Structure formats: C-alpha cells, structure tokens
Amino acid sequence: MKLAEALLYRADAQKKIAQLKQRLERVIKVQEGEQPSEDPAILLEELKLATIDMTVWIQRVNRTNALTAFNDQLTLSDALIERDRIMMYRNALANVLEQASITQDRYSRTEVKFERTVDVKAIQKEIDMLSKNYREMDIRIQELNWTVELIE
DSSP, X not given: OBHHHHHHHHHHHHHHHHHHHHXXXXXXXXXXXXXXXXXXXXXXXXXXXXXXXXXXXXXXXXXXXXXXXXXSSOBXXXXXXXXXXXXXXXXXXXXXXXXXXXXXXXXXXXXXXXXXXXXXXXXXXXXHHHHHHHHHHHHHHHHHHHHSBOOO
C-alpha cells in the first residue's frame, strides 16, 4: 500500500470519529420518557474502535514519514515540519502586510497620521518566494506520498 492511500484511510477514520461524536451528542440526552434514536452504548463502542483504527493509521504513517528520505538532509517528517514552518512564516508576513496596507482616512488635519514602519514591497517579495518554496516542497511531498510504500 502506498503512503497516500494510508493518508486517505487516516482521514476517513478522522471523519468517522467526528461523525460518531456528532451522533452521540444527539442521543446522550433525551426528554424523560423518550427513547434515543440510536443506542449510545453501540455508538460508544464504534467510537472506541474508530479511535483505535485511526491510531494504527497514524502510527504507520508517522513511522513511514520518519524512515523515508526526502532528500540528502531531510526525512519526509522533517520536510513536513519545514513545509509547515514556511506556511506559518508566510501567513505571519501576510498578516503584517495586511496591517501595513490598511489606509487611515483623515477628516481633518488634527487627526493622527499613521506611517508604515515596514517595507511593503520587500515583504511581498518574501511572501512570493515563500509561497513558491511551499508549492515546490508540497509537490515533492505529494510525489513521495504516491510512490513510497507504507511501512508496517
């Protein structure tokens, strides 16, 4: 089985858990004299089994990521962390850029005037570079996901 398939099974398990939690919320309390539409004990057992299933998929995916080379310096796990770091920094810079781009309308000369303290063009250039790096890294990660065999 390829790593990408395992990632899909993991996502399915996560969705199943979310759905079971929603179903449980609807049946854990009913009006006095009423019966729940589903048996909460059965749903709880299904939830338990779904969390065990998800844990197995997470362990197998993590093991594979840790033992798969991304390049000469990084494992796939390292690359995933680096990709997340790039996006976190890019998003922080985008937030700075958004704040710096807000214009202040002044209605009189007595109102406070604000000035930018950052170089908007330089930040935008860095955001563009980070976005490109993220896309390139993500493409390589996706490629590996579809070519690497899942480690048992």
